[in-house]
Amino acid sequence: MPDFNSLGLPKPTAQTRVVVAMSGGVDSSVTAGILAQQGYDVVGFTMQLYDHGSATSSSKSCCAGQDIYDAKRVADTLKIPHYVLDYESTFQKDVIEKFADSYVAGETPIPCVLCNQTVKFRDLLKAARDIGGDCLATGHYAQRVMGEGGAQLHRAADPDRDQSYFLFATTKTQLDYLRFPLGGMLKPEARAIARKLGIAVADKPDSQDICFVPTGSYTDIVQKLRPEAMQSGDFVHVDGRVLGQHKGVINYTVGQRRGLGLGGEVEPLYVVRIDAANRRVVVGFKEDVLRDAFKLTGINWLGAGETIPADGFRAHVKLRNTQTPIAATVLPADVHGAANVVLDTPAEAVTPGQACVFYEGERVLGGGWIARDDAKAFVPHNMRKTHAKVAAEV
Amino acid sequence: MTQPPFIYLDYNATGPVCAEAKAGMTAAFDPPGNPSSIHRAGRAARAIIEDAREAVASMVGAKPTDVIFTGGGTEANALALLGIARAMGCKATLCSGVEHSSVIANMTDVDSFLPVDRNGILDIVALERRLKELPAPVLVSVMLANNETGVLQPIADIARLVHAAKGYIHCDTIQAPGRMAFTLPELGVDALSLSAHKFGGPKGVGALVLRNGVRVAPLFEGGGQEKSRRSGTENVIGIAGMGAAAKAVPKVLADTHRLLALRDGVEAQIVQLVPGAVIHGKGVARLPNTICISVAGVPSQTQVIGLDLAGVCVSTGSACSSGKVSLSHVLKAMGVPDEQTASAIRVSLGLETTEQDMNTFLAAYVPIVTGDSATSKMRS
Numbered sequence: 001m002p003d004f005n006s007l008g009l010p011k012p013t014a015q016t017r018v019v020v021a022m023s024g025g026v027d028s029s030v031t032a033g034i035l036a037q038q039g040y041d042v043v044g045f046t047m048q049l050y051d052h053g054s055a056t057s058s059s060k061s062c063c064a065g066q067d068i069y070d071a072k073r074v075a076d077t078l079k080i081p082h083y084v085l086d087y088e089s090t091f092q093k094d095v096i097e098k099f100a101d102s103y104v105a106g107e108t109p110i111p112c113v114l115c116n117q118t119v120k121f122r123d124l125l126k127a128a129r130d131i132g133g134d135c136l137a138t139g140h141y142a143q144r145v146m147g148e149g150g151a152q153l154h155r156a157a158d159p160d161r162d163q164s165y166f167l168f169a170t171t172k173t174q175l176d177y178l179r180f181p182l183g184g185m186l187k188p189e190a191r192a193i194a195r196k197l198g199i200a201v202a203d204k205p206d207s208q209d210i211c212f213v214p215t216g217s218y219t220d221i222v223q224k225l226r227p228e229a230m231q232s233g234d235f236v237h238v239d240g241r242v243l244g245q246h247k248g249v250i251n252y253t254v255g256q257r258r259g260l261g262l263g264g265e266v267e268p269l270y271v272v273r274i275d276a277a278n279r280r281v282v283v284g285f286k287e288d289v290l291r292d293a294f295k296l297t298g299i300n301w302l303g304a305g306e307t308i309p310a311d312g313f314r315a316h317v318k319l320r321n322t323q324t325p326i327a328a329t330v331l332p333a334d335v336h337g338a339a340n341v342v343l344d345t346p347a348e349a350v351t352p353g354q355a356c357v358f359y360e361g362e363r364v365l366g367g368g369w370i371a372r373d374d375a376k377a378f379v380p381h382n383m384r385k386t387h388a389k390v391a392a393e394v
Numbered sequence: 395m396t397q398p399p400f401i402y403l404d405y406n407a408t409g410p411v412c413a414e415a416k417a418g419m420t421a422a423f424d425p426p427g428n429p430s431s432i433h434r435a436g437r438a439a440r441a442i443i444e445d446a447r448e449a450v451a452s453m454v455g456a457k458p459t460d461v462i463f464t465g466g467g468t469e470a471n472a473l474a475l476l477g478i479a480r481a482m483g484c485k486a487t488l489c490s491g492v493e494h495s496s497v498i499a500n501m502t503d504v505d506s507f508l509p510v511d512r513n514g515i516l517d518i519v520a521l522e523r524r525l526k527e528l529p530a531p532v533l534v535s536v537m538l539a540n541n542e543t544g545v546l547q548p549i550a551d552i553a554r555l556v557h558a559a560k561g562y563i564h565c566d567t568i569q570a571p572g573r574m575a576f577t578l579p580e581l582g583v584d585a586l587s588l589s590a591h592k593f594g595g596p597k598g599v600g601a602l603v604l605r606n607g608v609r610v611a612p613l614f615e616g617g618g619q620e621k622s623r624r625s626g627t628e629n630v631i632g633i634a635g636m637g638a639a640a641k642a643v644p645k646v647l648a649d650t651h652r653l654l655a656l657r658d659g660v661e662a663q664i665v666q667l668v669p670g671a672v673i674h675g676k677g678v679a680r681l682p683n684t685i686c687i688s689v690a691g692v693p694s695q696t697q698v699i700g701l702d703l704a705g706v707c708v709s710t711g712s713a714c715s716s717g718k719v720s721l722s723h724v725l726k727a728m729g730v731p732d733e734q735t736a737s738a739i740r741v742s743l744g745l746e747t748t749e750q751d752m753n754t755f756l757a758a759y760v761p762i763v764t765g766d767s768a769t770s771k772m773r774s
Contacts, residue, residue, distance in 0.1 A: 017703075043699075043703065081699075081702065081703060083695070083699045083702075085695055086695065086720065127693070127695075127696055127699075130692065130693075130696045130700070131696060131699050131700045131703060132700070132703075
């Protein structure tokens with residue numbers, strides 16, 4: 001039996017080809033740097049996801065944003081081969097269109113998870129295999145731990161940086177091929193390594209916005225693709241009263257309090273539910289938004305066995321990335337790929353379109369998408385960040 | 395980490411600067427003068443440019459006075475399409491659907507594009523019809539040799555049609571020098587574009603060559619250099635390199651039969667070894683150095699990356715400056731299905747290409763497109 005290298009593969013480092021998904025940011029640059037320094041056969045891949053010229057509404061250009069050039073410069077510094085892969089059409093179809101559809105349906109999507117699920121861990125991963133890569137490494141803050149049943153997904157060592165929430169949809173097969181070398185590291189360590197390696201992006205700020213919404217206005221993109229989502233409709237109180245007119249369902253998120261323009265009630269009003277089909281935004285008081293049971297679709301299971309145990313399981317669940325996990329029971333639903341979640345204590349942050357991720361201690365057991373529920377509504381808490389920014393934390 | 399030696403098979407993108415061009419440029423470093431200056435230093439610089447102008451004119455059978463040096467092939471094409479149209483009062487511009495993007499980008503509307511057949515050769519009947527429909531004079535631009543497939547156009551026939559309709563014909567001959575013999579009078583065109591680095595010269599210098607009597611309006615105003623057709627202090631060193639490379643073209647031309655044999659050999663082996671492989675433009679007149687192959691299945695960029703990692707440089711035909719790859723508009727215009735186009739690569743040979751290089755290419759290429767890359771890597 002040969003020795004295993006630091007990536008858990010039975011080969012000498014020099015004969016192990018590692019493809020690194022390089023975004024041009026500090027984390028993936030450091031990932032490439034560490035692996036190159038360890039002597040791996042590192043190949044950098046950067047995805048061209050959208051036409052940067054048209055996204056920033058300058059004239060249509062052939063080419064890429066600054067991040068791609070940053071990634072190239074880092075690869076030059078590290079003396080590793082680097083390639084740009086064009087995924088514009090699939091990103092448009094699988095991420096941007098779905099993002100718009102989700103808003104139109106009254107949900108609050110997480111495009112970064114969609115991107116991980118499709119473009120990154122399906123297409124990029126296949127390209128990595130096609131060029132003889134032994135694994136695909138990314139700069140995500142999460143840990144891949146080998147257990148009895150194979151690779152497991154765990155939280156990052158740095159709780160402030162943990163991105164495991166955004167990786168819940170990674171399949172077991174994908175996880176087997178993936179590596180997250182930064183998962184055990186603290187962010188300041190990564191920046192220190194970047195400086196030591198002479199990587200030009202060492203002091204580049206972390207990205208905050210959704211990558212394809214450089215102006216920070218996601219409504220512009222949705223409006224362009226799905227103008228119907230901008231049609232105005234009624235603000236309806238949970239007690240049935242029409243309180244006024246809203247500016248189109250895409251401008252609201254379940255749980256939103258600010259910017260509703262509704263006054264005259266005894267307590268502050270929150271968005272409780274978005275009834276996109278009838279163009280209604282339902283509002284209510286804080287107690288109207290509490291919720292203790294909801295349904296999930298699109299389950300990805302990372303625990304033991306093929307799928308969620310038939311008699312359910314206990315876990316702590318996160319309903320958004322920044323949330324403290326809540327104790328819950330998860331039960332399989334009748335429909336394939338669906339589940340029901342019952343929280344021990346009601347939560348305010350149950351937003352359709354967001355993910356519900358199952359944790360067992362540090363380990364991620366999988367998760368699913370919070371489904372719309374047209375019976376009773378619920379609201380996330382008064383968010384410090386906009387939902388767009390929460391969605392972009394990946 | 396030192397770069398391992400690699401095999402370069404992307405001569406249609408650019409090639410090594412030839413020894414003659416290096417010598418010519420080295421000599422041009424020393425004279426300090428501005429070619430427009432009256433004094434002896436200026437005259438020395440001027441002489442370098444005029445020597446180069448004679449060499450370039452002679453390469454394409456034109457008069458030196460009709461050679462305008464530009465900042466490369468793209469500028470030469472833009473100068474032709476915008477400048478001739480303005481100076482000669484052209485009412486419309488037309489081009490084939492397989493032109494280089496530097497020509498396509500200067501077309502004003504979607505009706506400007508003329509269809510081609512499945513080999514990429516211009517539909518002469520369609521051209522004739524369009525010329526009848528449009529008010530004269532029309533400016534038509536058709537390339538001599540395609541950069542992606544190497545396929546040649548019947549330029550002399552096209553020129554006769556265009557002239558019969560009182561139009562003007564520009565020909566992008568950028569891929570042709572050193573790969574086929576041609577002259578401006580034989581082609582019968584009003585203007586042709588050249589780019590130095592495609593025939594052993596340096597990058598960033600090119601020329602537009604006119605038929606005597608054809609006028610061109612400048613793209614921008616300035617000091618009035620190049621007979622007021624291209625302002626800006628001349629790129630003396632680059633122009634010296636272009637001139638020296640032009641003088642060396644006959645030597646390169648003498649090598650084409652060797653490249654042709656190499657090309658035909660490797661094409662025959664690919665067809666034999668790779669089921670489903672298509673050589674685009676095979677069976678019609680092509681440049682002797684260009685192979686455009688597709689095998690539906692493995693994306694072009696994966697092939698190019700896999701070959702690069704194996705030390706072989708080839709191209710997808712049309713990559714932009716970021717390295718992003720789009721579907722070839724050339725193959726699309728030829729009616730090649732998208733799934734086939736998505737797997738096309740271009741292999742282009744040159745003076746320094748050896749039989750050993752082609753064997754190395756084949757050994758790397760075949761396992762990639764037959765889906766055997768993982769095992770081949772393990773064996774190696």
